[in-house]
Amino acid sequence: DAKTTQPPSMDCAEGRAANLPCNHSTISGNEYVYWYRQIHSQGPQYIIHGLKNNETNEMASLIITEDRKSSTLILPHATLRDTAVYYCIVRPPTNSGYALNFGKGTSLLVTP
Amino acid sequence: GAVVSQHPSRVICKSGTSVKIECRSLDFQATTMFWYRQFPKQSLMLMATSNEGSKATYEQGVEKDKFLINHASLTLSTLTVTSAHPEDSSFYICSTTGTGDRYTFGSGTRLTVV
Numbered sequence: 001d002a003k004t005t006q007p008p009s010m011d012c013a014e015g016r017a018a019n020l021p022c023n024h025s026t027i028s029g030n031e032y033v034y035w036y037r038q039i040h041s042q043g044p045q046y047i048i049h050g051l052k053n054n055e056t057n058e059m060a061s062l063i064i065t066e067d068r069k070s071s072t073l074i075l076p077h078a079t080l081r082d083t084a085v086y087y088c089i090v091r092p093p094t095n096s097g098y099a100l101n102f103g104k105g106t107s108l109l110v111t112p
Numbered sequence: 113g114a115v116v117s118q119h120p121s122r123v124i125c126k127s128g129t130s131v132k133i134e135c136r137s138l139d140f141q142a143t144t145m146f147w148y149r150q151f152p153k154q155s156l157m158l159m160a161t162s163n164e165g166s167k168a169t170y171e172q173g174v175e176k177d178k179f180l181i182n183h184a185s186l187t188l189s190t191l192t193v194t195s196a197h198p199e200d201s202s203f204y205i206c207s208t209t210g211t212g213d214r215y216t217f218g219s220g221t222r223l224t225v226v
Contacts, residue, residue, distance in 0.1 A: 043118070043217035045217070097144055099161055099207070
């Protein structure tokens with residue numbers, strides 16, 4: 001699996017954009033970048049995923065660099081409820097037998 | 113989207129007893145279920161992968177005789193922690209591939225062994 005590197009923690013003021021970086025310099029050409037988050041004492045929640053193009057959904061935007069060696073998850077208007085640990089995960093194309101491997105993630109604290 | 117229901121959310125048991133955790137896929141057929149555990153302030157660690165109708169595959173260091181996994185149907189997978197000890201106290205989470213490329217997770221079970 002391609003390894004990912006994320007800062008251990010970040011702070012963001014409520015209402016501002018939260019930009020969470022992830023390095024995945026060993027990513028292979030067919031591997032996707034996934035983002036999940038885990039609010040304390042809950043199961044992980046899917047946020048977004050992409051291959052090479054930037055992606056946007058109702059929760060966030062995902063910006064992947066042209067060389068695909070890094071990406072940024074953007075929460076456009078962070079709220080207190082966005083306080084969570086955010087995991088950037090790289091995995092091969094859909095394969096039902098392939099588990100997600102979680103790194104240490106980034107603990108995001110959104111402050112009033 | 114796919115929904116996985118995990119029960120119980122919390123359980124306290126005495127040392128030496130067994131505890132069963134259930135994960136049900138409510139709106140799709142879960143051919144494969146993954147089981148994770150998470151110790152305080154740590155990330156999720158994969159314990160095992162189960163496929164419906166066959167034996168589970170355990171990660172290195174996970175005792176298969178202690179953590180019994182049953183995946184007898186496409187909608188139900190269970191994890192039984194046998195002869196639980198305080199060091200088994202952890203947060204246990206199930207996951208499946210659900211629909212499309214998204215992985216769906218249960219809400220987790222907080223196990224405390226006293």
